Amino acid sequence: MIPSPAELGHLSLWLAAAAALVMAAAPVRPALVGLARPAAVAHGLLLLCAYAAMTHAFLVSDFSVSLVATNSHTAKPLLYRLTGVWANHEGSMLLWVLILGVAGLAVALARMPLGETFRARTLGSLGVVALGFLAFLLFASNPFARLDPAPPEGMGLNPLLQDPGLAFHPPTLYVGYVGLVVAFALAVAALLDGKVGPAWARATRPWVTLAWAFLTMGIALGSWWAYYELGWGGWWFWDPVENAALMPWLAATALLHSIRVLETRDALRNWTLMLAIAGFTFSMLGTFIVRSGLLTSVHAFAVDPTRGLFLLVLLLGLTGWALLVWALRAPKVAEGARFAMTSREGVLVVNNLLLMALLAIVFIGTLYPMALEAWNGRQISVGPPYFNATTVPLIVLLAVLMGVGPFLAWKRGTTSGLSRRLLLPGLVATASAGAMLALFGVSGLLALLGVAASAWLAVASLQLLLRRGLTFGRAGTALAHLGVAVSILGATASGALQREALVSIPLGDGFALSGFTVTLDDVAPRAGPNWTALEATLSVTRDGAPVATLRPQSRTYTSPPMETTEAGIAMWRAGDLYAVLGKPDGSGRWQVHFWVKPLIHFIWWGAVLMALGAVVALGGALRLGALARRRRALPAPPAAVPLPAE
Amino acid sequence: MPLTRLLPLVALLALGVFLALNLGRPQQATIRSAMVGKPVPAFALPGLGDRPGLASADLAGGEGPVLVNFFASWCLPCRVEAPQLKALAEAGIPIHGIALRDAPADIAAFLARHGDPFVRIGRDEQGQVAIAFGSSGVPETFLIDRRGIIRLQHQGEIRPEHVAEILAEARRWR
Numbered sequence: 063m064i065p066s067p068a069e070l071g072h073l074s075l076w077l078a079a080a081a082a083l084v085m086a087a088a089p090v091r092p093a094l095v096g097l098a099r100p101a102a103v104a105h106g107l108l109l110l111c112a113y114a115a116m117t118h119a120f121l122v123s124d125f126s127v128s129l130v131a132t133n134s135h136t137a138k139p140l141l142y143r144l145t146g147v148w149a150n151h152e153g154s155m156l157l158w159v160l161i162l163g164v165a166g167l168a169v170a171l172a173r174m175p176l177g178e179t180f181r182a183r184t185l186g187s188l189g190v191v192a193l194g195f196l197a198f199l200l201f202a203s204n205p206f207a208r209l210d211p212a213p214p215e216g217m218g219l220n221p222l223l224q225d226p227g228l229a230f231h232p233p234t235l236y237v238g239y240v241g242l243v244v245a246f247a248l249a250v251a252a253l254l255d256g257k258v259g260p261a262w263a264r265a266t267r268p269w270v271t272l273a274w275a276f277l278t279m280g281i282a283l284g285s286w287w288a289y290y291e292l293g294w295g296g297w298w299f300w301d302p303v304e305n306a307a308l309m310p311w312l313a314a315t316a317l318l319h320s321i322r323v324l325e326t327r328d329a330l331r332n333w334t335l336m337l338a339i340a341g342f343t344f345s346m347l348g349t350f351i352v353r354s355g356l357l358t359s360v361h362a363f364a365v366d367p368t369r370g371l372f373l374l375v376l377l378l379g380l381t382g383w384a385l386l387v388w389a390l391r392a393p394k395v396a397e398g399a400r401f402a403m404t405s406r407e408g409v410l411v412v413n414n415l416l417l418m419a420l421l422a423i424v425f426i427g428t429l430y431p432m433a434l435e436a437w438n439g440r441q442i443s444v445g446p447p448y449f450n451a452t453t454v455p456l457i458v459l460l461a462v463l464m465g466v467g468p469f470l471a472w473k474r475g476t477t478s479g480l481s482r483r484l485l486l487p488g489l490v491a492t493a494s495a496g497a498m499l500a501l502f503g504v505s506g507l508l509a510l511l512g513v514a515a516s517a518w519l520a521v522a523s524l525q526l527l528l529r530r531g532l533t534f535g536r537a538g539t540a541l542a543h544l545g546v547a548v549s550i551l552g553a554t555a556s557g558a559l560q561r562e563a564l565v566s567i568p569l570g571d572g573f574a575l576s577g578f579t580v581t582l583d584d585v586a587p588r589a590g591p592n593w594t595a596l597e598a599t600l601s602v603t604r605d606g607a608p609v610a611t612l613r614p615q616s617r618t619y620t621s622p623p624m625e626t627t628e629a630g631i632a633m634w635r636a637g638d639l640y641a642v643l644g645k646p647d648g649s650g651r652w653q654v655h656f657w658v659k660p661l662i663h664f665i666w667w668g669a670v671l672m673a674l675g676a677v678v679a680l681g682g683a684l685r686l687g688a689l690a691r692r693r694r695a696l697p698a699p700p701a702a703v704p705l706p707a708e
Numbered sequence: 709m710p711l712t713r714l715l716p717l718v719a720l721l722a723l724g725v726f727l728a729l730n731l732g733r734p735q736q737a738t739i740r741s742a743m744v745g746k747p748v749p750a751f752a753l754p755g756l757g758d759r760p761g762l763a764s765a766d767l768a769g770g771e772g773p774v775l776v777n778f779f780a781s782w783c784l785p786c787r788v789e790a791p792q793l794k795a796l797a798e799a800g801i802p803i804h805g806i807a808l809r810d811a812p813a814d815i816a817a818f819l820a821r822h823g824d825p826f827v828r829i830g831r832d833e834q835g836q837v838a839i840a841f842g843s844s845g846v847p848e849t850f851l852i853d854r855r856g857i858i859r860l861q862h863q864g865e866i867r868p869e870h871v872a873e874i875l876a877e878a879r880r881w882r
Contacts, residue, residue: 336716343720350727370731378724385720389713432730625784648782648809 068127071115072206074108078163079196081105085166085189089182089254098182099170105192106167113147113160116205120147126212129153129205135218137592145229151353151369152205154232158349159195161233161240166192169244175691176257176265183254187247190383194376202372218592218619231287235280235307239345241273242314246342249335250384253391258335263325264690266338267318268683273341274318275676277311282669289662290631297556297665300449305428306348309421313341316417323407326472329399330411332392337414339384344421346377351428401473409467416460423452454508461515461550464543465522468536483525491518504558512554520547534682542675545668552664556637562657568650576658578639579603585643585652593619598643598652600630609634614643614654636661742842743850743858748776749840753806753830756815762804762830768856773881775803775874776850777826778838780810781818783846789865790822796871797825801878805829808838808846849874853881 081104088098120143125131133150134143148157166188174181248266252258289297298304317337324334350373401407427444469483494517498504523544526536561576572581584599595617602609612630630641637660644653748764755761767774777793779786797803805826807815832838841850844863851860859881
């Protein structure tokens with residue numbers, strides 16, 4: 063008898079757990095070190111098999127697998143059957159371990175200048191993490207659990223998740239999280255080895271850069287999805303789950319900068335290791351918050367205390383172990399070199415402090431409501447007023463420093479020539495704030511500061527890009543910083559210049575908003591493959607000329623039954639006209655919520671630029687590694703030549 | 709080893725204990741609203757057809773607590789909660805309805821189709837009473853004790869699992 067693919071997948075998971083155990087045990091005895099690489103390769107391949115088996119079950123609609131029955135449907139489009147694998151709790155954890163497995167594969171096969179024992183220790187840490195998550199999968203959320211008898215039809219997928227923006231949001235974010243797991247494993251290995259220095263930083267930086275690029279894109283995709291699918295009219299809500307992804311991003315951003323200091327100047331050793339551990343901790347905390355349903359959130363998918371407890375034990379065990387190693391071993395890692403406050407390192411330290419302050423603000427704002435309720439039973443919600451008031455000034459300050467930092471020299475405290483370089487950014491910043499005040503009548507201090515900071519940073523980054531002797535690394539920095547400037551401009555302008563109207567109008571009627579005239583032409587039923595909807599037709603004109611036709615929908619999905627709003631969005635210049643159809647009031651009037659959001663697309667274009675900058679910098683880091691290897695390989699005896707990649 | 713090196717570990721453990729203690733806490737559908745503990749606002753609404761209307765005076769002074777249910781014929785979740793309202797009425801709690809921004813003919817059709825558990829019905833055509841109650845929409849249900857004090861605000865439809873909670877709360881304020 064040929065076993066079914068789902069059973070083979072289940073078996074692969076168990077075998078992968080065994081391989082992870084070998085990975086974890088290999089560095090303990092010198093005789094076993096050689097086993098680490100083959101075990102990691104087997105682990106990665108077995109997880110690929112398990113994932114392929116689950117994908118197969120979704121593709122053929124094998125409803126005898128409980129997960130497929132509860133999350134899929136024969137009427138579901140092919141793309142969403144593929145993405146349906148991870149659009150649920152068990153499947154998303156399966157994807158998590160798959161990415162971890164592939165990362166282990168990469169660590170096993172890539173060049174490792176720090177030696178085979180170090181590689182084995184890194185793979186050992188990865189093995190411990192993998193073992194924890196595989197145990198969670200196999201004991202608390204088995205994706206291959208059977209359903210007997212198998213139903214003839216599945217229950218469908220949450221319609222909110224049937225969307226390309228969301229379909230690719232979780233995998234992107236997970237690659238980012240797992241990249242931080244690798245940085246964590248490298249940090250633990252470095253602590254055990256005592257080998258913390260430029261060579262370690264060079265080996266770790268590509269992973270952090272990669273993780274950062276994916277986290278940036280993952281967060282941007284999530285924000286974009288919430289903006290155009292949820293119909294809330296905003297792009298960031300300071301929701302606990304959004305914050306859960308933002309916290310590792312902030313830690314990774316700090317790590318990305320401090321690791322640069324370690325690589326160039328051999329300073330900030332313990333701090334960088336701590337950040338690598340913190341980045342992983344916050345990824346785990348993010349996974350825990352999303353998967354335990356601990357915090358009330360729009361994202362709370364799986365409310366299950368048992369799973370939450372399992373994840374919490376995993377989080378505490380892994381991070382506690384790493385922090386213990388840090389506490390025991392960090393003193394033996396000698397402190398690095400000293401530097402002047404006005405050197406590039408000095409500014410990077412301030413950058414790290416500001417990022418940590420932001421992280422603390424987000425952390426407190428996210429957990430405070432729960433703490434207060436546990437303390438005295440009062441329920442409150444912490445929202446945008448707190449976060450905006452506390453984070454915006456720090457972000458403006460960061461942007462100002464980001465404009466200065468790349469022009470400073472390492473180590474020395476000289477600032478000569480700096481004022482000449484910063485003259486143009488300063489002038490443009492003042493001019494743009496003045497223009498906002500004079501032309502658009504924006505008088506809010508934070509909005510003016512935001513525009514000025516964005517202009518300052520953009521001009522400074524462009525100058526950096528146009529300077530002679532452009533390297534990959536500097537181009538990456540300039541692009542990423544330019545991206546931040548673009549995002550800040552988008553966020554500031556779409557907020558300060560946004561206009562909105564909430565009206566209740568009968569068919570044929572209209573209203574005017576900041577130069578646009580909007581008319582409700584029609585409301586008619588529409589039908590899709592697995593939904594029906596009421597669709598409004600809104601025609602928008604400006605100075606008598608038609609600009610756009612918006613078709614917001616109020617959709618009702620049939621399986622499972624659920625109502626969603628589809629915003630009607632049309633791009634206008636770099637901004638959006640955005641409409642949401644509300645409920646009829648029973649007397650022939652319809653509620654229409656209409657926004658004009660200038661420059662809002664800049665927010666996501668900025669994120670794309672940031673990720674692009676990271677990719678360019680990654681190319682630079684890899685090239686630098688290759689150059690260093692070539693240089694070392696020439697005079698060194700053969701024993702020092704690193705093993706070639708398989 | 710200096711003890712300060714252990715601080716991150718201690719902070720992590722404290723966070724872990726805190727998260728673990730909060731983990732099993734049930735998520736509440738009942739909102740602890742600012743209106744709970746306050747007397748019902750004064751109002752007097754016209755009835756449906758020749759049925760008597762509903763006024764704040766009708767809510768207090770009975771034998772036990774009563775429920776006030778905001779509903780509307782145009783509201784889908786209101787249909788979903790109809791069986792639960794019926795169950796609550798059969799358990800002996802008087803339920804009064806307030807129809808929000810609705811036409812009399814539509815209300816009558818809604819009641820004929822989905823059942824009429826209500827003792828009295830008031831028509832809140834402008835939605836002013838809903839605002840005075842601090843109601844966020846339909847359906848929404850308030851528990852009012854015999855002294856006319858609001859004791860519970862349930863936002864959204866009453867699902868089968870909520871019936872027992874509401875009955876327990878009603879017994880508490882008997």
